[in-house]
Amino acid sequence: MPAKKLKEYLDSHHIHYETISHSMAFNAQRVAATTHIPGKEMAKTVVVKVDGEMSMAVLPASFKIDLDQLKIATGARLVELASEMEFKSRFPDCEPGAMPPFGNLYDMRVYVAHSLSEDKMIAFNAGTHIELIRMAYRDFDRLVHPTVLKFSKRPMAHHA
Template identity: 35%
Template structure:
């Protein structure tokens, strides 16, 4: 079991306790929730967005869908999905499609959905399609303390 080196170094320097949960290869967050038997609301997924100047990692539960229009209106920014090429360049040590929820480890701005705040445990991709990072909800929120947050998702 291994997670991306940049993510590991970030977690280690933050001084939080975390675990790594190995699982069979999966390509979607809902598939990951099924194969790991983790509540999909506790599995945080990252959606990488961009505007004309910055990249933003939107973090929301696996069982939700992002509402880009709501994000655009709330933050008055022309946010759209980042290209696969840009995501690969930003998350250079991660497998394609496995960007971690801790975008701050990669120098990205982060916006998280408020629905994640009440979880006792949080899991998210470790930069691979076979490993999740497990944090207590409190430690996850500690790592999100500088992030913007709001309500920007709906049921999938």
């Protein structure tokens, strides 16, 4: 079952979304493959500290976060990854690493990678490692009001 807080929030705003259950797969790209969701649509949420403030950076699962780019884009002095110990108490209704990109529900600012904002749909962990929520990106944008910046890069291509 998706995180109660998230489900109630989406339902109260009459948002059309789909819940997709899948087997235990912690890697976001593997989840995208097993659920047949295009990797570009599959979002991963990375908790970062922007000048000490816990924030969410949301990017396509197949991309890597570029902390230097995020630092420049936000104008921050320091941007670093937050450790699970630092942020897990913020998400009491979520499994570690499965928090949905709704920073507004957890009192956190949300930065979305420009590459993700171009998608019609967005899919993300719904608070567990076995459920996704897929919904229209424009609904996500309307509810979360994320700041769209460039801070993601494609990983190096693997040659066969």
